Amino acid sequence: MSTAYRALNDGTLPGVLSELPNVRDFLGGAAETWTVEEVGDGNLNLVFIVKGPQGAVVVKQALPYVRLVGDSWPLPLERSYYEHMALSEQARHAPRLVPKIHHYDRDLALIVMEYLTPHVIMRKGLIRGVEYPLFAGHIAEFMAQTLFNTSALAVPAAVHKQRIAAFAGNTELCKITEDLVFTDPYRVAKLNRWTTPYLDDIAAQFRRDEPLKIKVQERKLQFLTSAEAMIHGDLHTGSVMLTPQDTRVIDPEFAFVGPMGFDVGAVIGNLLIAYYAQAGHEERFGQRNPYRHWILLQTENVWRLFSRRFLELWDKSRSGDAYMPELFTEPEGAVAFAAEKQRFMRKLLTDTISFAGIKMIRRILGLAHTEDLESIKDPALRARCERKALTMARRMVLDADRFTGMNEVAHAARAVL
Ligand code: ADP
Ligand code: MG
Numbered sequence: 001m002s003t004a005y006r007a008l009n010d011g012t013l014p015g016v017l018s019e020l021p022n023v024r025d026f027l028g029g030a031a032e033t034w035t036v037e038e039v040g041d042g043n044l045n046l047v048f049i050v051k052g053p054q055g056a057v058v059v060k061q062a063l064p065y066v067r068l069v070g071d072s073w074p075l076p077l078e079r080s081y082y083e084h085m086a087l088s089e090q091a092r093h094a095p096r097l098v099p100k101i102h103h104y105d106r107d108l109a110l111i112v113m114e115y116l117t118p119h120v121i122m123r124k125g126l127i128r129g130v131e132y133p134l135f136a137g138h139i140a141e142f143m144a145q146t147l148f149n150t151s152a153l154a155v156p157a158a159v160h161k162q163r164i165a166a167f168a169g170n171t172e173l174c175k176i177t178e179d180l181v182f183t184d185p186y187r188v189a190k191l192n193r194w195t196t197p198y199l200d201d202i203a204a205q206f207r208r209d210e211p212l213k214i215k216v217q218e219r220k221l222q223f224l225t226s227a228e229a230m231i232h233g234d235l236h237t238g239s240v241m242l243t244p245q246d247t248r249v250i251d252p253e254f255a256f257v258g259p260m261g262f263d264v265g266a267v268i269g270n271l272l273i274a275y276y277a278q279a280g281h282e283e284r285f286g287q288r289n290p291y292r293h294w295i296l297l298q299t300e301n302v303w304r305l306f307s308r309r310f311l312e313l314w315d316k317s318r319s320g321d322a323y324m325p326e327l328f329t330e331p332e333g334a335v336a337f338a339a340e341k342q343r344f345m346r347k348l349l350t351d352t353i354s355f356a357g358i359k360m361i362r363r364i365l366g367l368a369h370t371e372d373l374e375s376i377k378d379p380a381l382r383a384r385c386e387r388k389a390l391t392m393a394r395r396m397v398l399d400a401d402r403f404t405g406m407n408e409v410a411h412a413a414r415a416v417l
């Protein structure tokens, strides 16, 4: 394949793919017969579906700028390199929960992967009110496997440090999170937007809320310095494609070695956004009550199944350099270690709740909003949903350590008026 980067289009893509024997064979037939459709709905990249007589693939190509904003905001093509590295690592630990990779081209910043069908983006399913009975178990498995197995609980120090080094160059993607998630919603920033004028007051309050800002900055420092595990980094419900039977996590271009709670918090925070958006999607008052209940139940299920699985993996594998088994051979040692694992999970719960709240706030007061809320046409109704979400999110950030379980979070979410 020729190597110089150029943004591909439906005219040029088949020629490039036809030079890849495995992709060519997978699609079948001649390149001229393949159909190409650009379907990228994300903020950053090009995504094409290419269909041949025998098979179909998805081709994701990075652009040298932020798609949502345009070429005034350059962004390195190398994010595709980190996405591919993360996808490969996730596939080692949770092979059934990510799309399979057919091909990767570093120069073209291009990944050819499995076409997920009839999967839909979870966020769209949540807007329509679809229940996914296996989602909580699948996402819990994905997070437990990827977070535990890429942490120093599972691997020796040298491996952990190599992984930190391998992802350390993904700084510009991390900077997007640092700015858009942890900073801009709390200051006057050009890129911020919210449902105005309805939320002008609360947006101004948040910018003057010193205790809230301090808590968020404490979490930003954690995001900047805590190298616990390889995290997905953008694990919202737009990065999950599923059917009632099958769940896949896509789009790990923000991956780096960071705090585990950032991933778990992204899932919980986005479920809560979906919860508060339901009032905007019901045809008559209360119609979505059973579905609201289902969503909140999922926040509890995700945490319960995740923490159980994480602890199981920890029991099975003590091969990391932290908490070496030889230090805890006596009966008292086993007791102390068991208590320590409980403390570890409690801290991870606190981190999760706080990051979840921060993620909710940025989706309402910052640059990138979510379809759950944006698709509510009546701005007054949308603002009522958003105000409740902001009220809950602020509590989650300020009182993260007071919740002793996700059931208490769900209870508090229901109580917001
Ligand atoms: P971005 O980084 O720009 O957000 P994503 O990886 O999230 O890009 O992909 C954008 C969209 O493309 C997704 O929301 C989904 O609709 C579609 N898509 C991405 N990967 C696949 C896939 N493997 N199979 C089917 N559709 C996909
Ligand atoms: Mg995406």
Ligand code: MG
Pocket (backbone or CB within 6 Å): 041, 042, 043, 238, 239
């Ligand atoms: Mg997307």
Ligand code: MG
Pocket (backbone or CB within 6 Å): 042, 043, 044, 234, 251, 253
């Ligand atoms: Mg992305």
